[in-house]
Amino acid sequence: MATDVKVPVLGESITEATLGEWLKQPGDAVDADEPIASLETDKVALEVPAPEAGTLGEHLVAVGDTVEVGAIIAKIEAGGGKAKAAGTDPKKSTEPTDPPTKTADSADAAKERQDDPASSITLSPAVRRLVLEHGVDPSKIKGTGKDGRLTKDDVEQYVKNGAEAPLVEKGTAKGAEVPTTAPAAGGTRNEERVRMTRLRQTVAKRLKEAQDTAALLTTFNDVDMTAVMETRSKYKELFAKKHGVKLGFMGFFAKAACLALKDVPSVNAQIDGDEIVYHDYVDISVAVSAPNGLVVPVIRNAETMSFADVENTIGDFGKRAKDGTLTMADMKGGTFTISNGGVFGSLMSTPIINPPQSAVLGLHRIEQRPVVMPDGSIEARPMMYLALSYDHRLIDGREAVTFLVRIKEAIEDPTRLLIDL
Structure with a gap:
């Protein structure tokens, strides 16, 4: 008796997905709960597990098709796998499923699969x-x-x-x-x-909506990374030994953002109709690279977290994004976004906000540039451009500049992060 393979519940308000990839082919033996297909939703890729052990039957849905929650995409036949698919069923042995004219083509296809290692x-x-x-x-x-x-x-x-x-x-x-x-x-x-993948379609739609709806503006500043780099160099080995994770730049910027958002709460707010919603917590969406594109999982209550907590959370997000195991819950919400284009070599950019958020902080690459010091001398310093894109309907220029200055002060003097200044 065959068992239906159905599209599982995809998450709150998600009713359909796109079949991105078949992980098992008809005739393959599968174990219970073994992934047999990958689905793409608006935000993440999800795997469909086999409901029980057996042999995968015919694919009822093609790659690229849209499927709804509860739809049947395949069937699991009872039996021992490929041996059964080869013709152990007496009924099937007397009633071939393919026309006789396909026999030669099947042999050619088998030879081609031998010549093509990718198959x-x-x-x-x-x-x-x-x-x-x-x-x-x-x-x-x-x-x-x-x-x-x-x-x-x-x-x-x-x-x-x-x-x-x-x-x-x-x-x-x-x-x-x-x-x-x-x-x-x-x-x-x-x-x-x-x-286009469903994820890319959703990203395109949401970014266009942001341009059409928000009054987007970007303000820039630069920051001297000397103090942070010296701190990392001095304590990175002890930090890794104690916490089991590397001390990165994102921990400094996440904590600096928490301080700045406290001083300039409108950057952490959002517009809802005719009302402004202010948050007394900081949920930072962090752009993470995944095989299908950038995703933005959320560091929740970042204002209460330590450097180690932030770095561990980001490391976990990166690993799960690569494995495709991020969930809808990981992406939901977020009051502010940090995007680090510097890891790809970006010198400067104007990031687009992630609705319904009102602002996004863009980080860029660090490079040595000549800087005039307070005493008039010129030194080569490791500098980074910062970019804050924001919704001008809610955030004024003065507030945007103040926010970036707070970030700059905290990064150039990390002691401020310890004494909440």
Whole structure:
């Protein structure tokens, strides 16, 4: 008797998702609770577990299809896996499911799978495209995703490290051969259409709504990172030994933001209709890089947390984002956002707020620049540009500048973070 595989509850107010990837193929043996498919919601990717052990039957939904909560996407057949799928059912042995004319094609497909190493490993569509594009063997690449699966970063890093990309010979039809000549010196003019993921569609929609609704403005300042860098250098080993996590820059900026938000509460507020909602707590949304794009999990009650708590939370978010195990609850809420484009080499940017929040702090790369000191001398100092994008309907220029000055003061003199000044 077959058991239905249904789309699980996706979270509050989420009624549908997009099938992003099949992790198991028809005929594969599956264990109870083993992931068999990946769903993409507006914010996170979720895995669909097998309701019981058995053999995965036919896929009832294709990759890219939209499915609702409770929809049946596959069935689990009782039995021992691939051996059963090969034809142990007496009824199925007398009634072939495929027309006889497909027998030869099946043999050709099997041969092609042998020639194509990417077909023997479960890969997402994006990863499979990269593997075939570079002509690499995915079995030789160490996967860093969930359950050891390959990510785009894994393939790109493998190629970057010097892996050769041999030309792949494939026939366009049976018996036909394609010359293995290199492309023309001018390059090719190929085009590829790829459907936007649900996450990317949601990001695009929300950012456009922010531009259409909020009166966006960005104010800049710069900060001397000397004191913070010296503090990290002096205490990083002791900090890691005691707390089991590295002392990063984000802990300093998160704590500095908490102080600044206390002094300038409108930056931590939001507009709700004709009312302004002020928060006496600080829930900081932190932009984290994930395989499918940036996500913004929330550090809740950051004003009550220690440096170690902040760094541990951010480290956990980063790991779970990479594994695809962040939940809807991790993303919900947030009163203020910090986005660190500096890790990608950004010198300066104008970040867009994350509605319904009213402001976002953008951090950028640290570089040595000449600075005129109070005594008139010129020194090379490690400087960083700060950018505060905000909703001018709620936050005035004076408040935006004051907020950035508070951040600057706390970073250039970290003692302020200890004495709440």
